[in-house]
Structure formats: structure tokens, C-alpha cells
Amino acid sequence: MVTRRSFITKSTIGIAGISASTKMFASEMWKAEPCKPVVISTWNHGLPANEEAWKILAGNGYSLDAVEAGVRVPEADPEVITVGYGGIPDAKGKVTLDACIMNEKGDAGSVAYLQHIMHPVSVARLVMEKTPHVMLSGKGALKFALANGFEKEKLLTHDMRKRWKKWKKEKREFSPKINIENQLEENHDTISMLAVDSDGRLCGACTTSGMAFKMHGRVGDSPIIGAGLFVDGEVGGAAATGSGELVMKTLGSFLVVEFMRNGMSPAKACEEAVKRIVKKVPDYENHQIGYIALSKSGEYGAFSLQPGFDYAVKNHEFTGLKEAEAWLKKL
Template sequence: MQRRSFLSLGLISVASQVLGNMKDSRVKNNPIVISTWEHGIDANKAAWEILSKNGKALDAVEAGVKVSEADPKVSSVGYGGFPDRDGRVTLDACIMDENSNCGAVAFLEHIKHPISVARLVMEKTPHVMLVGEGALDFALKNGFQKENLLTPTAEKAWREWLKEAKYEPIINFENNHDTIGMLALDASGNLSGACTTSGMAWKMHGRVGDSPIIGAGLYVDNEVGAACATGVGEAVIRTVGSHLVVELMRQGKSPEKACKVAVERIMQRFKGFEKIQVGFLALNKKGEYGAYCIQKGFNYAVYSQKINNQLFDGKSAL
């Protein structure tokens, strides 16, 4: 009996030590948020408010990108976004959490915060994506307000464009074809991501890019890491770019190396890549991050306990 008691006490001690180590491991996770482009700096501030108080990564990325969606000066996202060729502002967004739950909206008009509609699609429906009038109807039934998203500045730019009606994406011109993609790791060690955009300026009415497509514009795997994309979505979709980056990290590549390989894949397969920009941003489970792009000029913002919301240049192939 004494031997049994001794063994029992030993097992209890070992179990307590294991649980203690697990708890310590959770405590040691340092939250971090990263996002694309300079407007990611303001977005990161809102996300960090949540992460720094041990909030969830999912809540952080939604709150973060909503800042860009509501900013009329950011004319490639949400309110103030440049319209399509018909003068209509149409928005795309998606969100994904640590459990592979995801939601998306595409070709959505009149709703300032498509990212929040995408989250409701994830949480309240059996679907992943709603589009067009169906997405708008769903948003209105869930309390969102219909409003005019075409600002005077965006309308003026559109009317100027109409004089020649020439369509030619401009590399690294954020007003033309760039999103905000945001990735976060919270104190519990969980990852989430969000991506939202008004798409290419002067696009054909009905065009949808990579941003709302899970696996293309955004992908999260809580065992490995997360990635998002920016730039010309047609190139990203053809390679399922963000999913590719995550799978490359699964194989042991660093976030930057994974982004580099994904960019090189596009350059091998996409004719005319010299005239476009595509960039990938990645964050792994350890909190390591990296980016890579085709052309020089892509930048991203980082906010963590060690880095106070700084802007970094992504390495480029050209």
C-alpha cells in the first residue's frame, strides 16, 4: 500500500508539472499583429488594443481592418474606395479563425463594414460566402445600415478616369488595387486573419478578386501559421497563393521564404508579371513573420510587445 501511495503521489506530481508547463507555455505566448501597407499602422492600433488585453485574435483582426474600411482616405478599402467602371463601389472581404471557421462576402454594395458581414456569415449561416444582393439582404436583416459609399473624392477621380477610360493597374499605387490583409496571434497562441478591399479601381462591374476567397487572399491553419495576399488578385487566385504559403511553412520554410517561393510560382506561371504587383505576408505559430513581393515598394506594419507598430519593406524579386 505504501508503494502504491508513493506511485500515485509520483504520478500526481508529474501530471501537475506537465499541466504547469502547459500553463507556462500559454502565458509565454507573445501576441503580435501584422498587416499590409501603410494604412495597416492605424489598423494595427485597434487590433493591439484587444491583443494587449489578452483578447482573441479573431476580435482583433475584425476591429483592426474596420479602421481602414471606415477611413475615406483609404481609397482601396471600404468607404471611399474607388468605384468600378460604372461608378459603383463594390466590396469584398473574408475572415478566418483558429478553428478553420471562415466567412466571406463579395460584390457587396452599400455596407461600410463588409468584414463584419463576413464574420456573421461565418457565425450565423451554414455557408462560407454570400455575394451581391444576397449578401446585402443578409446584412440589412442583421442590422447593418445601407449607405452611399462613393465619396466626393472617389467620384471625382472616377469622372476624371472616364475622360480616357483607360484601364491599366499601377504598381504599388494603393488607391488602385490594394487591400488590407491582417494576421494576428493572441496570448493563447491562436491565429486569425482578415482581408477586405474595394478591389481594383475601374474594374468591370461584377469583378471579384482574391481578397474574399479563402485560400487565395487569406488562409489560416492554427497548427502552422497564416498568410494573406495583396496586389493583382487574378494572379493570386491562379496559384491559391495564401494556402500555398501556409503549406510551404508546414514543410518547414520560414514565413519570408514561403512568401518568396509563392511569388516565384506566380512569376513562372503568370504572363506579364513584370507589369503587376503581388505581395504575400505571413505569420507562423511561433510569432515569426515575413513578406515577399514581385516589385519593390510593398510594405507592411508590425505591432508586438517588442515592435511598436513599425513599417517594414517587403523583399522583392525585381
């Protein structure tokens, strides 16, 4: 028989149990809450880039300022042979640069086939902020840069000129297939960066000198919104590195963000975008693709086609490199 006293007693126990469960759930949620701000970027040259970006993020600054400042570091470093100054030239011995930037509102700017300017990402930002366009290319991009205070600089270093002459003398044919065993010799390792600041604003940037000894005039995925980079401030952002043609054919970064919109984690979304390439591109084994992704909440992840893709992470809890899982390692 259920008396008033027994009902109250059981109800009290039940409520206490619910309360305890609620507290436990809240505690678990707190532990699982991603850490903000956070910045992630591709490859080991992302480490010093992240440090520069963190100076802004740690001071409660805007993530757009952070990603621009971050990727300018490898753009100016001649030791980073796939970005900016000191980048490997094309088949004609010209250093041609591609870059883009995108903010949390969906505003974007990019430059393609830009020569003589060390910091194409900053030109891309001005395209976003000062023109009605998204992309400027070639001589038009150069003219715009010069009109906005940038100066012409010699981007081909002595070392890169020697390597180009050696390549030309050997009459080696250009191949878009990545040299998996020796990526240092002929690589195309873009610096892509994503950051979310303390206010939850997520922005991204991407900059590269492109494939080593590429055909003169070639433009890769890096300056193409939706391919090399895509940001949706309500969901998250994604960026790519590797064989740009494969990323362009599948609109990889946009695809990653759409997978995230449909509920996937950043890492799982990157994996699914790689699987799309595996499904659509017959000779995918001869290429490398790496995707990084960052959610609005600060959760991050990555995935690559080949083993060996490292990405740099910095937040209040971790600073360093992480190796992404790879599709071919799973087979």
C-alpha cells in the first residue's frame, strides 16, 4: 500500500537521484567542453605560425587578425620552401603565390598567380575588405597590391634558383603526383590555418607557392573558397593541403564543413572528405591530401590520405604537433 509518507519518501529519493544524475552529466559535459581560443594549422611550419597567432588570441583578439599574422610567418621564412619568399618556382623559374582568407560572416578574399609580393594573405584580406570581389589574379592582383602600399620584392632565393636550374638541365618532366618518399625534395605543403577566438569567432587563412616546378600559370586549390579553405561561423571551418587538383575536384573544405553541419565531428568529417577522393579519383594512391577542421565550439580534428600528415595545435591545454590518422594506413 502506498501511503502519503512512502510516496513522499520515494519521490524524494527519486528527485535526489535525478539531481545526482544531472550533476554528473553536467560535470561530464564540463570535462568534454572544447577549449577556446584555439588555433590549428598544417605541418610543422604551423608551430611558429601558431605561436604568432596565439599572441593575438591570448589577448582576446580577433581570430581574423590571428590567422593573417600566423601565416605571414612562413610566408617570410625562406626555409619554408612551399610558401612565400623562398618558395619553389614554377617551370619557368617564377615564384607564383596563391592565398585566401575568410571570416566568420562568410566574407572572403583571395589572390592567385601573384608574383613579387611576399605576403599574399594580406593582399587577399584587402581584396575582401576593399573591393566588391572575392578573387584577383596575376597582373591585376599585383597592381592592386602595389596601389595599396605593398612593395615588389625578389622572392626567388639563390638556393631555389640553383635547384630550378638543376631540374631544368636534367629535363625532368613535371608530375602532379606527390613524391611520398621524399616530400622535402618536391613538395607542395601549404600552410592552412583555422582559429576560433574567445568570442567564438572562427576564421581561416591559406597561403602557398604551389607545386614544385608546376606549369607556368597553374593555380591550385589554396585560393579557391570551398576547396582549399571554407568557413561557416555558425558551424566551423576546414582547410586542405596536398595535391590541390584532387581537392578542387571534390570541393574538399566545403564538403568537410557540410559534414560537420550534419552532425559529424571535425575528425570524422575530414575522414569522409578523404573517402570521397578515394571513391572519385582513380589514382589517389599517388597523392597526398590532408584536411584540418575546427568547430565553432573549439573542437578540432584532421585526417589524411597518406600517413605522415602532421598538424600543429595550440590552446590553453596543448601546444605541439599531432599526426592525423590516414586512410591508407587502415587498408
